[in-house]
């Protein structure tokens with residue numbers, strides 16, 4: 001290595017380095033890593049002291065041998081999922097009732113007061129019957145399940161269970177030629193699909209990351225979850241005694257989530273063989289030690305976080321939507337209100353896929369935030385229907401039946417909610433992550449097509465079999 | 469490294485049964501995967517204990533330098549190890565496993 | 568990423584970066600120090616962007632940056648890119664390298680790499696409670712002596728040791744010391760080549776960046792990164808190299 005002349009440019013250095021690396025018999029980059037580790041091991045050996053006398057019982061290994069066992073791995077996963085749903089259902093029931101009583105009780109007082117001070121009817125309509133009532137619905141029906149479900153999931157996350165889910169499910173993802181870490185992004189999607197999409201950054205391969213982004217929507221986020229709960233409780237499990245009702249509703253929700261996961265696998269499989277072709281890349285997944293969750297902090301944080309977040313969104317999105325619905329429902333054009341016209345226009349297509357015009361309209365108007373779909377639906381039924389006093393949760397079933405709902409409508413409502421287009425925030429996040437209009441559009445088109453196809457097939461099948 | 473003889477044949481890491489330990493001989497991986505595996509400390513000479521398999525048989529979790537790492541079979545096929553002989557006399561003092 | 572946000576600004580807060588393996592409690596420390604609520608979670612990859620927060624200690628203000636967790640500064644995934652670039656180009660006044668006491672060996676791999684780039688480091692050995700449960704104890708004094716930088720033990724969850732950590736951080740920023748921290752000793756073959764390359768490299772970038780470290784990166788054949796370094800410290804030199812390949816293309820090629 002005798003130097004003739006100093007190297008002046010980077011390219012000269014490169015040439016020199018290339019020459020050197022070719023002339024050595026070892027792989028220099030590998031050697032560098034190995035050497036750093038040799039230093040690290042030496043230091044660790046000198047400073048780490050192990051107490052050889054107190055034998056530590058290896059809790060992690062014991063827990064893992066259950067949670068990832070051949071026999072129990074999958075059943076425990078489904079049971080835990082079911083348990084989370086069941087606790088949410090049970091826990092949300094009473095606060096929901098209480099909030100409904102208080103909030104809807106206030107409604108009458110507000111109206112009375114407004115009319116007393118001489119406010120015109122339309123103002124009372126927009127403010128109280130539109131904005132306030134929708135807000136009250138969001139808070140009473142949507143907030144409690146969200147505030148319970150979210151911390152439960154965060155607890156599982158803090159415990160370290162999520163990487164085990166990825167470990168258990170990786171083989172299925174491998175068969176779909178995608179990444180096992182997609183399971184982690186799906187878990188994040190339960191909280192919020194936008195967060196789920198962001199978390200896809202942990203997937204190294206751009207192809208596999210895109211698959212995870214496009215399919216994240218198939219796990220129901222916290223904002224859609226209460227809608228599913230409400231449908232499952234009041235409709236599918238409607239006629240049963242209350243404890244059996246909870247169990248059946250839990251089973252229905254769990255099944256639905258499993259359908260969503262199944263659709264995720266199928267869609268990933270198809271994408272890997274069509275527009276996102278490619279070979280599956282490797283997986284490196286660290287399984288961290290289990291850690292006792294900070295229960296207090298998690299509950300406090302997620303309830304406060306969630307409550308504030310949901311209330312903010314409710315004020316920003318639900319209140320204006322409520323006002324809009326009231327106006328649309330009360331401005332008459334010809335025989336019908338505007339909302340009636342819109343629903344009437346959407347109805348044929350809605351019926352075709354086992355829904356109706358109002359439901360489709362609610363999903364469309366709920367594009368900014370999924371939390372408001374059910375409240376909007378209730379408001380629009382109320383706006384055109386005869387029933388004006390509608391306060392308790394049990395009456396929801398009656399309202400829906402009055403509007404022609406069958407169990408098929410409820411099932412398809414759930415399926416559509418599970419599979420339909422992502423909310424605006426999620427699509428915006430997809431755009432931020434992919435920086436591509438094409439893939440953002442795909443993130444809209446793919447679920448929409450699937451939702452319509454599935455609902456159409458179910459409706460046609462059920463009807464042709466004469467089940468409704 | 470006196471737990472195995474120089475004449476012992478290296479086998480793929482994927483052939484090591486659950487509960488057994490191997491010493492990394494060489495990596496036959498390329499690109500980013502090679503870097504990542506190295507960065508996790510799986511350099512030649514490192515002890516790797518096979519901890520458990522996923523319920524469906526793949527991936528498999530390994531204990532490396534006090535941490536647990538799961539790898540798919542496609543990757544572990546390409547990592548050559550010397551398997552340590554099992555049994556109380558020959559088993560190495562794997563860190564954190566005494567007692 | 569706006570890594571030069573505060574440089575060249577008078578009265579700027581001290582910029583402190585939090586580096587470390589995934590899942591060692593960086594975000595927990597970040598939250599405890601800044602009072603913010605960066606989400607934490609027990610899985611590698613929870614933090615995917617740089618969260619920032621401020622805190623003050625002894626009338627000094629600090630800007631704390633929670634870097635994504637990385638196993639190394641050598642590999643080329645996006646998170647490692649972000650973390651490494653911040654430590655190299657963001658020129659933080661100090662980097663806290665958080666280590667998990669229960670897997671010190673793997674964690675030291677990263678610490679040693681950071682110490683190759685900058686001596687402005689404080690080591691934080693977190694998760695002492697978890698290590699204790701596994702009968703693992705860390706000789707902090709010994710560690711500090713061997714690494715040549717302060718080493719503080721913490722339990723981030725309960726806040727144990729965080730005051731000492733702050734004290735050490737403030738002191739280290741005031742007076743980074745003159746001792747060179749522990750540098751990795753490579754095998755003879757690598758050392759010889761590095762010794763040959765150092766003078767050449769020094770001619771290119773001067774003393775702006777540790778020439779030994781740069782020489783090692785040359786051997787590591789990470790060209791895009793070398794060009795980024797040279798461009799950053801001595802832009803004229805890049806003419807005549809293959810720097811036309813954009814960074815993104817390089818990334819894609821690697822992935």
Ligand SMILES: Nc1nc2c(ncn2[C@@H]2O[C@H](COP(=O)(O)OP(=O)(O)O)[C@@H](O)[C@H]2O)c(=O)[nH]1
Nearest residue numbers: 590591592593594595607608609694722723724
């Ligand atoms: N037992 C214990 N757990 C901790 C400690 N610090 C953090 N954790 C937990 O370790 C996990 C990872 O923490 P996080 O701050 O998200 O790590 P990051 O990935 O480095 O940001 C979380 O579940 C924390 O609650 C500690 O000192 N002791």
Ligand SMILES: [Mg+2]
Nearest residue numbers: 593594613614
């Ligand atoms: Mg973090």
